[in-house]
Amino acid sequence: MTKEQISAFCVDRIADLLRIPKEVVDTQTKFSRLGLDSATAVYLLMDLEEKLDLELSPEAFYDHPTVDNLSDYLAGKHAARAG
């Protein structure tokens, strides 16, 4: 999966979880600023694990705190796994 695809997926899921319009989910805004508390973030984590077939830890949100950062990181991890 490309970074763009992962990013779009994250935006979709976050919009769903927070029940806000997709347009409002800015990919460069910190997750906590969007309103993602750590418990809600875990739901996103679960979906990403399933989608990317990867094992992820909640630390990923602290280390890559925006959709942009996270998609970048996950695209790399996903490619490494496939390669």
Added chain:
Amino acid sequence: MRRVRVKLTPMSFSSLVALLEHRAVSQPGDRAFVFLSDRGAREAELTFAQLHERARALARELVQKGTPGDRALLIFPQGLDFIVALFGCLMAGVVSVPMMVPRRQSSRDSTASITTDCAPRFILTSPLLMSGPRKDVAARFANGSYEWIAVDAMADHSLGSDSTQLPPIGGETIAFLQYTSGSTSDPKGVVVTHENVLQNLEMIRLSFGATQASTFVSWIPLYHDMGLTLSALEAFYVGACCALMAPAAFVQRPMVWLKAIHEYRGEIACVPNFAFDLCVSRFSPEAAEGLDLSSWKVAVNASETVHADTIERFNRTFAPYGFDPRAIYPAYGMAEATVMISGSSRGAGHVTRAVSRSELGNGGVCSPTGQADSQIVVGCGRALVGERIAIVDPKNLDRLSADQVGEVWVCGPHVAKGYWRNEVAARETFAAQIDGDPACWLRTGDLAFLDDAGELYITGRIKELVIIRGVNHYPQDIERTVQNVDPALRNNGGAAFSVPDENGDETLVVVQEVERVYRRSIDIADMVGRVREAVANEHEVFARHVVLIRPGALPKTTSGKVQRGVARQLWLENRLDLLTADVA
């Protein structure tokens, strides 16, 4: 599977310590506690003998370094280190104060106020927290001088030759303080004695039908009364094994918990309502392949509002995997009553009633006038053996009859002694009286009615507590967090409350006045974002609706007290004087 003959005589031990000593002698090699990894693999375990020996070693160290009655903060991630620390304190007569590990990003959580309130001598923590990547934890306590002790449950003390004398522990000795009540600015530590705990554990034993063979499987945090007393200590009380998991592990992979119930033939497991919903949402035939939940006889649903449709969905989803709907066991309780106040009958399933929604809003109970007026309420069980429950009019303090809504009052040996060094708050809560009855009653602050059969139906709350996903949130704490975000947000100009969302789950609303002088200069969207961020960081909850309003628009009493109930009503009716429309 071990077959055990059940003793019908109630156990009578003077303290949890006496009970531990008995277990260490009568079933030394039996597993008392097991800790499971995030994937459900067995990571560590303690037999009763090991628990006793390691707790005793810690107790001797505590006695050498302190005095019985000293308080100890217990700051541990979920695990067996906490269990050894707790029992070590119990044996030393040191008062345990279980606490959540402070969140990294949270600067203003309750850690500081609880510490100030209970003035501990000791801080007990896991070896990893003391020296690992969470050194920020120690930094929070830099202002005081405490005796830090790292507790490692796996350290073997069987060859220790220390013979330090331990103090006698009796029923009136304080076992621990529970700080789940009270806000950050006004923390209230419930004082729980050994007698309180043993009495409630015995009530629970009878209600659960728990025996030595009743394996418990729990992911609820051990600093929460449901995790500590209802699960870990209840298992210990009956001599059963308790398998523990981390709460984050459950939330991330709910199926791991169900698989653990399967693997350990778990008989009893207690969780809040949202956990049942989470299992349903993460269910798939692939993930549930081979799952057999037929050993699960007591599925406690407590800690937040119990929803009938949650139960029905869970039953439908997991009945094909051996789950018996009669195992569903709604319950109700609070830390002020040690943990459990009402419980269902084992094997009876849940009880519901259809009542008039409009009449309930007026505090009355009667049949609905039609489909639209019908509201389903779920029973939370009945009074436990040795306990009395009364429904009392909160204004005139008259005792009410069946099918009348009032405040739940509780009387019994499990009701705690009071709040730590807070006579005033304790008197308001623990010393209530009913005309003609000499006993002292606990005022719960919850609204309910009893039916003719004595089934308790919780209908609401007098206190303005917000409960989301089983966790208590104090409106005033959230309001303060919001006001600290920016000088434009007026102090004492906010209200936080919860409302049901599309699924009936409670969701947070924050209403906040903006100072006149800033009204035109603030960026609303940015402000809302910053408020959400602060609330997420400090309180780990999502402020779904953040509404900024004109100064003076927040309903207050003549003395200036914020009226959260009225604010909530205005919000629901869309009658707030908004600065602008709610963002999102």
